[in-house]
Amino acid sequence: MKFSKKYNKFKVTRAFLALALTLAAALCYLLAGNLIFGRAIDYKWRDMLFSMRGPEPPDDNIVICSLDEESFEVLEQELPFSPRTYIRFFENLKKLDVKVVGLDFILYEFYKSDPDTDDVALKASLNNLDTVVFASKIENYFKKQRLGTAEINIISSKHKTSNRYFAETGVTGLINSSINFDGVKRSSQLRFYSNGKYYDTFALKLYESFISGLSPDKAALYKTTSEITAGHNEFIIDYAGGPKHFNEIPFYAVVEMPDSSVEKLRKKYENKIVIVGPTYYESHDFFNVPFSNTRYVKGFQSMAGVEIIANTLHTLLKNNFIEVLGSRPYDVLFFITAVLTAATFTFVRGSMSGAVLALAYSSGILWLSIDAFIKHKIIIDIFALVFLIFAVYFCANIVKVFVVEGEKRHIKTTLGRYMSSSVVDKVLNQADGVNLSGESVQVAVMFADIRNFTSLSEKLSAEQTVHTLNLFFKKMVDIVFSNEGTLDKYIGDCLMVVFGAPKTIKNPASAALKCAMEMQKATIALGREKEIVDLNFNFGIGIGISFGKCVVGNIGSEKRMEYTAIGDVVNTSSRIQNLAGEGEIVINGAAYDTLAAEGDAGLADVLLGAVKIDSVSLKGKEEKVDIYKIKII
Template sequence: MHQGLGPKTGSCGTLALMPKAPQINLIRAICPIVLVAILLGLSWVELLPELDTVTLDAQQRLQIRFSQSSNSKASELLPRLNPVIVGMDDQFVDQVETPIALSHVWIAKLLEALASAKPAVIGVDFAFPVKRFDSIYLADNPQVNFHQRLIQGLANASRSVPIVAIKVWDSEKSDFSPIHPDFQNVLDSQPGEFEAVTSAMFCQDVDGMIRTLPDSVCQPDDTEHGLANEMAVAMGLPGVKAGWIDFSIGEKFDYIPMMDVIQASERGDKAWLSSRFEGRPVLFGAVMQNMDSHFSPHPLAAWLGDTTYVPGVLFHAQIFRSIVSERGIKALPDWIPIVLTLVTATLWWLPSQRLFELSVLVMMLSATVVQVLLIHRSLWLPLSLMWLCGASLVVLRLVFDNIVNLSEKRRLKKVFGGYVSPSVLDGILKGSIDGSGQGKEVEVAILFSDIRGFTRFGEKHSAEQVVQLLNDYFGRMTRVVHESGGTVDKFIGDGLMAFFGAPNSLLRPATQAACCALKMQNELESFNQTLEARGQQPIQIGIGLHFGWAVIGHIGSPDRFEYTAIGDTVNATARIESLSKDLGTSVLCSKAFAERMNQEDSIPVDKHFAEFPNLGNLKMTNFGPQALKGRADMAVFGMEMKR
């Protein structure tokens, strides 16, 4: 049995000596198709968009940090387009001691005070009453009730400034709650193409965050009119109907307390009012944190620090910023991410694993760079579909290729297990033995064994009997060599050559070789009993052992080679084995081998020679220097276990 490895095939990954099963090829072919279909299905049921929103948040977070460090986008937003927040806060509620629902007079005064400063537009994020309050009169003017005073203030303010108010959704009636007709009529009488009473609804994502411009998709009545959008239209600016809020525009909002505005008007401080509101869009609403608050992916309120649970009026303000700066983030057509995903999927069929992984990485990085560049132009390219496809394909390819490689390794072991020793085959499959043809000089223990008188046995028996005996004998002895940690190099007629210490290094190569020789003697006794049961004569063997340097590697031609050991140590071992018969001993070793065994005594015994834990029981017979054919005399020792 030779250690022939056949034609040179390179690394073990290319040792595809057996064709892959058709079903494996089929599975490999349809893997990307099935994966893309699954991902498209997940995208259809809106599971993947959540990943896109996380990415969008992260990119805007980076933009905000960049804007804060460079003041880039904040400076681009002109003051006349940056809304001023007037807030109804806790201080106001504590000061007036009036229920918020009965704040008619204060709201009227606020609207008149704001109008006197000539702002560009006033947005009221505060629902006007749905009914009259005729029975409630002013304490200082019994002729005017709350209802009349609010109508009066609204009318006075709307004559000089466009006012946009909100309406709220009544989920029980599945309709917007109409404000009282008196207020509706005043607001509708304003000139302009804007909707004076519009929806206050936000588009809330599945995670509870508000990121989207309030278009018709999320409006319960399918309209496209939101507070911020109609404020922009009232200023003569184009409205934006769809997209995402750009949170990177401007800095965090602060607010001017409602009572400060009213008091400035009452004391006639027109300069104070003009400096804050003239020509500016104004938004009035509640700024108490627990009243009409929503979750934002980014902090919006300067007075709340990094809190992302912020008053709704701030969302209207940020939406307004996005609209008037024409930076409402718009999504690219849906077919673009699908095409990118399909292109990524086609990389699956690249022949090389490394080329495939590199191509997927380049594809994903390139798309991400494009995504970053587009977000600065207020365009959004969703990439979660492509990212998941690429990452999943890489994992699937690794899993699939590992399964195929394991399958091929099993086939190789099954086919070549009888041609090479397990240690050699494992080295081939792991790539440590690569067929490069480069030999390596290693200190090894060499074992030669030979059946004595086998020529006469062959003359007396048929060829079939000779082959049967050799196969049975070599089968037993090969198992012993492998169990002892050795590598069978070759069979030469009725002889066997093995070495210990390559391709796997051993702590005690000489000791393991000695134990192997003794085990072979024990195995021979069992084998001879089998021969006697067949009516055949028992056999005897001689074993030679030597330790030294040998060249281990592939020997032969590029088309046919063996993994073998060559060198003077190998030749000397063969001579020692031949000498064993003349000296009347079954196992003969060199002095170098015996000295190596003596050095190894301090090394713990391992499983390969557990049957002979005490090598001190060895009987070593010193035969002194002996003449070896073709070389100088060598001291040799007979070896056997003490009986």
């Protein structure tokens, strides 16, 4: 049977599929980084990583002092508070031996050329503290400028700070903040560049002020500011949790702290970093963060700016810098995923199997990303990788539908003229094309031969001979296939059929006998048809069936081979077929015993009517065999 050319074409199609999937992977690589919704998915996945990790204990050196609605009500004031209120606040912080005070708001922006008594006292209270970090902000605004005769608006910027009379008592840091395009605050900076100058951020100044006041042995536990800024100027904030996660005290509680509580509270706040900032809703200083809208947050979902600063400082103090997997290792991971998926979907069969594998590979990517984040604080963005997997999967299915499946249908149609669909399916499902390997199986082998057809063919023209044989074989092959037989080959006016290979069936001996009986009856009916009657020929067949173990497989060379069965059971079937007359079926003893054991009720009477012939000599066999003849009337 010549189908090597078909297989070569099939292999070329497989190669074309692999090339198409490789190109699809390359396209995914180019597109993934430029798709806005892809970046949005990666950002949301980063948020989910925080949710899956869950909250962590915040750094206990950080305390938030909240400027909240309750403080306004208790103090009966609103911002800016009176100088006397601030004086009491700073004096009480001094009593608590706070190490660093950070003011996350602008303290009296406008400068007075002639400070009054309260201003002097306020400045003195600030000077008494170890370190004060004042907030500042770079703001952009439109500035009118003349260009020839026209007046245009240009964007300019200014550095907005607290009143310099007070700010000179401490250091200043920027509180400028940027958010991602989806409105979530995920990262921070240590230094900003504006108008030709670098500005340290508020969080960096808090960190620097804190470690500078530590003893040498304690300071050695932290990185220096130069070490921090060298590799992490812009970094992902390692949020310890959602809103209200840090140790917090309201502003009024410090202002109205009784002297009797100082000793007790000093143990709690001594050497701490106290960050003072607004947490009241009207401040509009709130942002969505990775923990927003998670099960860990109850009530208001957004986080106050002062809490974001606390989380930023927490990241610096813990040295918990989250790294995004670098471009080179990510490219390697992308390449491995591309090769694996392209190789898989080139050879996998069935869209459902492919879908299961695509989901399995995607799950593996998700697991890898989760594990890397929780154990190593490394973010592996997933969109490009998952997009790659499913893009390759869909491309593979499209190519298979329009190319591979078309080739398979063509091959199946061609081979189906010579063998049953079960053999064709097995050949097509061999990943390497034609496979010369064989297997030993229990089968029933049938030979069916037209009696005296040689003498008839001498009287017929070539066209009549071929037409008569085709008419006979069409009816016989239909019966063979309906009984799950495999048409092994045509041998002149004889055909060979195998039951039980390559497709395993239940009770192959029973299937063979039923098939033989139907063939005999169909032959009798065929002999009564007009065009056969006109030939003046008594049309009949003899059938031999044997049962036993034989070797089945593709026998031959790469250029020409056929699926067939070989072995003693085949030879026996061929020999006993010669002993069958018209309308007779001859079976060997092994087939009879197997039929009796299979116990098919529909064949019970047939077996009872079988005539046993003992000790028959067969050509090529030394031992004599018992056979059984069954006559079909």
